[in-house]
Amino acid sequence: MPLIYQIAIIHIIMIKEILKNPEKFGIGNQVEVKGWVRTKRGNNAVAFIALNDGSTVHNIQIVADLAHFSEELIKQITTGACLRVTGKLVESQGKGQSVEIQAESIEIYGTADPESYPLQKKGHSMEFLREIAHLRPRTNYFGCVLRLRHALSYAIHTYFNNHGYFYMHTPIITASDAEGAGAMFNVTTFDLHNVPKNAEGGVDFSQDFFGKHTSLTVSGQLEGELGAMALGKIYTFGPTFRAENSNTPRHLAEFWMIEPEVAFFDITDNMNLAEDFIKYLVSYVLEHNYDDIQFLNDMFDKELIDRLRFVIDNEFVRLTYTEAIEILKASGKKFEFKVEWGVDLQSEHERYLVENHFKKPVILTDYPKSIKAFYMKQNEDGKTVRAMDVLFPKIGEIIGGSEREADYDKLLTRIREMNIPEKDIWWYLETRKFGTAPHAGFGLGFERMMLFITGMGNIRDVIPFPRTPQNAEF
Ligand code: 4AD
Numbered sequence: 001m002p003l004i005y006q007i008a009i010i011h012i013i014m015i016k017e018i019l020k021n022p023e024k025f026g027i028g029n030q031v032e033v034k035g036w037v038r039t040k041r042g043n044n045a046v047a048f049i050a051l052n053d054g055s056t057v058h059n060i061q062i063v064a065d066l067a068h069f070s071e072e073l074i075k076q077i078t079t080g081a082c083l084r085v086t087g088k089l090v091e092s093q094g095k096g097q098s099v100e101i102q103a104e105s106i107e108i109y110g111t112a113d114p115e116s117y118p119l120q121k122k123g124h125s126m127e128f129l130r131e132i133a134h135l136r137p138r139t140n141y142f143g144c145v146l147r148l149r150h151a152l153s154y155a156i157h158t159y160f161n162n163h164g165y166f167y168m169h170t171p172i173i174t175a176s177d178a179e180g181a182g183a184m185f186n187v188t189t190f191d192l193h194n195v196p197k198n199a200e201g202g203v204d205f206s207q208d209f210f211g212k213h214t215s216l217t218v219s220g221q222l223e224g225e226l227g228a229m230a231l232g233k234i235y236t237f238g239p240t241f242r243a244e245n246s247n248t249p250r251h252l253a254e255f256w257m258i259e260p261e262v263a264f265f266d267i268t269d270n271m272n273l274a275e276d277f278i279k280y281l282v283s284y285v286l287e288h289n290y291d292d293i294q295f296l297n298d299m300f301d302k303e304l305i306d307r308l309r310f311v312i313d314n315e316f317v318r319l320t321y322t323e324a325i326e327i328l329k330a331s332g333k334k335f336e337f338k339v340e341w342g343v344d345l346q347s348e349h350e351r352y353l354v355e356n357h358f359k360k361p362v363i364l365t366d367y368p369k370s371i372k373a374f375y376m377k378q379n380e381d382g383k384t385v386r387a388m389d390v391l392f393p394k395i396g397e398i399i400g401g402s403e404r405e406a407d408y409d410k411l412l413t414r415i416r417e418m419n420i421p422e423k424d425i426w427w428y429l430e431t432r433k434f435g436t437a438p439h440a441g442f443g444l445g446f447e448r449m450m451l452f453i454t455g456m457g458n459i460r461d462v463i464p465f466p467r468t469p470q471n472a473e474f
């Protein structure tokens with residue numbers, strides 16, 4: 001039996017709809033819009049108000065004949081004020097817009113005192129906007145970012161859903177710090193002035209909320225693998241936390257990560273998935289959010305659209321870490337951090353490969369096992385593991401992943417070599433004990449992807465409320 005229900009939802013007209021499809025509303029017809037004033041200009045006879053409701057980067061022009069409105073009301077219409085306007089939709093006389101609204105009534109929901117409202121003029125610096133993170137969604141730039149974050153999230157779910165993956169919710173609070181991806185934030189309900197001690201003088205976590213030491217997760221991967229060993233194809237998409245004091249334009253203490261994990265995939269399948277996934281995401285936003293991207297392209301980064309298309313149109317270069325080291329050594333370039341087989345690549349090395357040498361996105365594989373996590377599949381050479389990092393222009397590492405070690409004994413040996421307490425990870429080891437299977441996965445940093453899609457230089461400007469060292473005001 002079909003379920004029939006009907007609920008009346010108040011329909012608020014979005015400015016985006018009017019601008020995109022004025023015929024639907026009808027030239028000469030009455031419309032009502034609600035939004036925030038971006039600018040007001042005019043003369044003795046008429047006021048032109050640019051109104052934005054967040055549905056699009058474009059404003060609708062409201063034309064207010066001053067003869068119809070009190071001076072008092074017009075005075076209160078200043079940048080930042082919130083209005084409801086009804087009026088006639090007409091073809092625009094001026095340049096820059098096809099239609100405008102001839103105001104018949106204006107209601108002011110909220111004024112914004114020009115003496116104190118901080119977003120008076122255009123062209124504020126990104127640094128200044130970070131200081132007013134509570135108001136920056138009202139800027140054109142940040143409106144684009146928020147709409148793109150939404151679209152990208154939707155595209156991520158769409159991609160995986162279309163390919164038969166299940167969205168798995170992995171815990172944010174974890175008792176395991178085995179991943180080794182970064183320093184962790186403690187989670188506790190202890191009174192920090194009076195922490196219970198054990199017989200040895202250490203903290204007695206058995207008295208804490210979970211009866212053990214817990215932290216905020218650095219990654220959902222280990223739990224994600226448990227899902228993949230039952231459902232075949234899963235992905236996680238959630239917040240992750242890293243407490244290292246990395247004050248760089250590419251690091252956040254709280255960021256979102258997407259982690260697919262797939263049974264029966266080897267490293268080549270994993271690379272193919274990563275490349276296909278990224279290309280899909282870029283195509284999706286170009287197709288669905290072109291206005292926002294064009295705005296960013298025109299105002300901030302004239303090569304943005306070219307760079308996005310370039311990624312879709314070109315195959316990513318694939319090579320091993322060892323080959324990359326040879327290229328870097330032969331480059332003759334003076335790097336701040338010396339290049340030698342065995343060192344972890346710094347962002348300057350990654351960017352040299354991508355931006356100078358190959359001029360394409362690069363996937364590096366088969367890193368030395370000493371610089372990678374315990375769970376990566378060990379190669380026959382005994383020195384390297386089946387890791388893969390995807391490196392992008394202007395960003396460096398955007399994806400980190402690997403084929404996983406599926407062999408119980410090899411994994412256990414590695415865990416012991418790396419002094420990882422088995423008591424913290426016994427449940428993970430059991431996946432290799434009961435019905436183990438080859439599998440692989442990776443993590444895409446959501447904000448690093450946003451950096452690429454927006455062309456921005458600082459990761460603090462692609463997340464609503466950035467968490468970085470010494471900064472959690474909003
Ligand atoms: O390379 P990472 O540390 O890999 C993992 O956490 C694995 N467990 C992923 C997996 O195989 N399932 O992190 C993955 C990605 C990086 O490539 C980067 O894009 C992003 O997460 N990332 C950060 N983004 C912002 N701020 C930070 N501090 C980040 N650290 C990593």
Ligand code: MG
Pocket residue numbers: 397399400
């Ligand atoms: Mg990494």
